[in-house]
Amino acid sequence: MTATTANPFDSSSILDGIRRWVEIETPTEVPAQVNKLADLVTDGYHDLPATVERIAGKDGCGDHVVARSSWGQDAPGILVLSHLDTVHPLGFIERLPFTIEGDSVFGPGIYDMKGGAYLAYHAFRQICADGARSPLGITQMFVSDEEIGSPTSRALIETEGRKAKYVLVTEPARDGGKIVTGRKGVARFEVFIKGVPSHAGTRPEDGRSAIRELGNVIQTLEAMNDLKRGVSVNVGVVRGGTKPNVIAEEAYAEVDMRVPGIAESDELVPRILGLKSRTEGVSVTVTGELNRPPYEKSNSGAALYEHAKTLAAEIGFDLVDTFTGGGSDGNFTAPHTATLDGLGVDGKGAHTHYEQMYISSIEPRARLLHRLYQTLR
Template sequence: MMRFKGTDALMTKANWFDTKTILDGIRRWVEIETPTEAPEQVNRLVSLVADQHRDLPVTLERIAGVDGCGDHLLARSTWGQEQPGILVLSHLDTVHPLGFIERLPFKVEGDSAFGPGIYDMKGGAYIAHHAFRALCADGNRSPLGITHMFTSDEEIGSPTSRALIEKEGRKAKYVLVTEPARDGGKIVTGRKGVGRFEVFIKGVPAHAGSRPEDGRSAVRELANVIMALEAMNDLARGVTVNVGVVRGGTRPNVTPEEAYGEIDLRVPSFADADEFVGKILALRSKTEGVTVRVTGGLNRPPYEKGNAGASLYEHAKTLAGEIGFELIDTYTGGGSDGNFTAPYTGTLDGLGVDGKGAHTHYEQLYVSSLEPRARLLYRLYQTLR
C-alpha cells in the first residue's frame, strides 16, 4: 500500500489541503446515495454540487436527465473559455443500491474511510472540485480555462452523457479523469475498449417426451454460440469475451423455443475491435430451423496511450515528484469516460483517490492519499498550458 508525504511549499496561504476538511466534504457527497437507477437521488447530489459552486467564478449548465437517468452538470471557469482548455470528467452515480449505506456507513478506521461510492468515484470527484476551489482562492487564474463535468450514468455505460463528453472532449486541450487510482496509486494511461452484445435465438418447440424429433432447441444452439464465443478469448492479445447472462426455455418437458444471452467484449486496440466486433455480429446458427440474431457493438472505444497522453503523464509525474510521491502509470481492462476522449485529446485517467474495493461491501479510500492527490490536480490546473 503506497503512503504519501505532503509538502507545504506549494501553498503559502491557508492550507487548503487539510485532510480533515477534504474528508468532511467527501462525506457529504457519500451520504447522499446515488445509484444510477435512482435519478431523484443523483439529482439531490447534483443540486448540492451546484450549490457548492455558487461562490466560485464559474458558469453552471445543468442538463436535464433523460431515459431514467439523472441530470448532468457542467461548471465552467469564467476565464479561458475562448480557447481549448482543461476538461475534468467525474461521475456522481454509483453501483450500490439505495439503502446500502446502512450496510456500509461512512466511517474512518485508521487510514481507510468507508462508504458506498467513496472510492469509485466520489472521492476523486470531490478532490477535483476542492482543488479548483483552492485555485480560485489564490486569486490567480490558471493559464487555461477549466470545465468540470459531473455525469449521472457512467456506471451503466454513459448512454445519456456520451455525446456530451465527446463534444466537450473535442473542444478541450487536455482531459483529466477522476476515476480512482489503481494498485497503490497508479495513474491510468490506457484502457481496453468495451463491447456489449445481445444474442437472440429462435428454435421450434415440441413435447420433449413424446415428439422430441419435432423440436429444435434454442438452448442447445445457445450452447453452440457460447462455445464459439469462448474460443475467441485470446489472453496473449488482451482480448476477452464473456457470456455473462443466459436465459432460455419455459419448462423441462418442452423443447425450448427461445434463448438469450448477453456478451461482454474487451479489446486493446481499434484493429482488435474491428476484428472481434465483426466476428461476434457474424455468428450464425449451426442447426437447421433455428435462427441466431446478434445485436450490439462497441460502446467504449479503446483508450490507447498516444503521444499527447504520454506527454501529459510525464508532466503529471514531474509534478507528483515535486509534491513528494512517485506517480506510476498502468493499463487496465476496465472502461471509463476517458475512453471517449483519448482517441483525439490528451487524456489522463485514474487521477482520483487511492483505495480499494470498488463496487463491494468494503469499498474504501486511503485517507493518506487525499492531500497529495488533491495537490496534484491543483498543480495540473496551475501548470497546463
C-alpha cells in the same frame, strides 16, 4: 473550505466534504437521488467565478452538471470528467456506512468515484481562492450514468472532449496509486435465438432447441478469449426455455468483450455480430456494438503523463502509470484529446461491500490536480 485555512489541502477538511457527497446515495437507476447530489454540487459553485449548466436527465437517468470557469473559455482548455452515480443500490449505506478505520474510509461510491470527483472540485475552489487564474480555462463535468456506460452523457462528453486541449478523469487510482494511461475498449452484445418448440417426451424429434444452439454460440464466443492479446469475451447472462419437458423455443444471452486496441475491435466485433446458427431451423440474431473505444496511450497522452509525473515528484510521491481492462469516460476522449485517467483517490474495493479510500491519498492527489490546473498550458 476557504483560503483562510492554514493548509488548503488538509485531509480532514476535505474528507468532511467527501462525506457529504457519499452520504447522499446515488444509484444510477434512482435519478431523484442522483439529482440530490447534483443539487449539492451545483450549489458548491455558486460563490465561485464559474457558470453552471444543468442538463436535464433523460431515459431514466439523472441530470448532468457542467461547471465552467469564468476565464479561458474562448480557447481549448482543461476538461475534468467525473461521475456522480454509483453501482450500490439504495439503502446500501446501512450496510456500508461512512466509517473511518485507521487510514481507510468506507462508504458506497467513496472510491469509485466520489472521492476523486470531490478532489477535482476542491482543487478548483483553491485555484479560485488563490486569486491567480490558471493559464487555461477549466470545465468540470459531473455525469449521472457512467456506471451503465454513459448512454445519455456520451455525446456531451465527446463534444466537450473535442473542444478541450487536455482531459483529466477522476476515476480512482489503481494498485497503490497508479495513474491510468490506457484502458481496454468495451463492447456489449445481446444474442437472441429462436428455435422450434415441441414436447420433450413424445415428440422430441419435432423440436429445435434454442438452448442447445445457445450452447454452440457460447463455445464460439469463449474460444475468442485470448489473454496474451488482451482480449476477453464473457457470456455473463443467459436465459432460455419455459419448462423442462418443452424443447426450448427461445434463448438469450448478454455478452461483454474487452479489447486492447482498435485493430482487435475491428476484427472481433464483426465476427460476433455475424454469428450464424449451426442448427437447421434455428435462427441466431446478435445486436450490439463497441460501447467504449479503446483508450490507447498516444504521444500526447504520454506527454501529459510525464508532466503529471514530474509534478507528483515535486509534491513528494512517485506517479506510476498502468493499463487497465475497465472502461471509463476517458475512453470517449482519448482517441482525439490528450487524456489522463485514474487521478482520483487511492483505495480498493470498488463496487463491493468493503469499498474504501485511503486518507493518506487525499492531500497528494488534491495537490496534483491543483498543480495540473496551475501548470497546463
